[in-house]
Amino acid sequence: MTAAILDTAALGTAEGRAALIAAVAAVVIAAADELTALDQAIGDGDHGANMKRGFAAVAEAAPTLAEKPWPDLLKGVGTTLVMKVGGASGPLYGTLFMELGKHLGTAPDRAALTEAFGRAIEAVKARGKAEPGQKTMLDVLIPAHAALAAGADAATVKAEAFAAADRTVPMLATRGRASFLGERSIGHMDPGSRSSSLIIAALADALSAG
Secondary structure, three states: OOOOOOOHHOOOOHHHHHHHHHHHHHHHHHOOHHHHHHHHHOOOOOOHHHHHHHHHHHHHHHHOOOOOOOHHHHHHHHHHHHHHOOOOOHHHHHHHHHHHHHHHOOOOOHHHHHHHHHHHHHHHHHHHHOOOOOOOOHHHHHHHHHHHOOOHHHHHHHHHHHHHHHOOOOOOOOHHHHHHHHHHHHHHHHHHHHEEEHHHHHHHHHHHHO
16 A cells, blocks of 8 residues: 555644654654764764754654644744754754745645645755755755655655765765865765755654555
């Protein structure tokens, strides 16, 4: 049976929403050392610690956030990430989640998620003044959205997110801290793309229903 992208029965309860938040946060926190190593190669080396701090705060707030309707829940996640993550990633991830909340509505379905995700990506593009192909988180967000819009199941969206992160390895960074390295940025995975792929994969896993 094709995996659904939204298990609406589970997401209709505060317990289900809290479990979703906790599951995503756990994946990011567990990957902190990996993200740090990636960022040490082409960035400031703080992406793992920053993301761990931000998502630990999100996990702590999960029971309270889960009581809220989706727009307020996602706004709360985004606001927490802006305050706790810091650096360039905090505003970008904060924008992503806050814009999702702004456009998703209180009773999301696949069509609403696809529309909201697309709008959120446009907001991230504007906030970061970036385009796809510049070795940023957009190089995962945009392909994952394309897969979702094409009707892919959750497993396919997850696989595309991971594959998209892999595709940043041979890219030349032309935005962000990595761009200062010029051609030395080639051969390394973009840390923001990796963290984006992990978040999308965790959401796909948590939101899938056989």
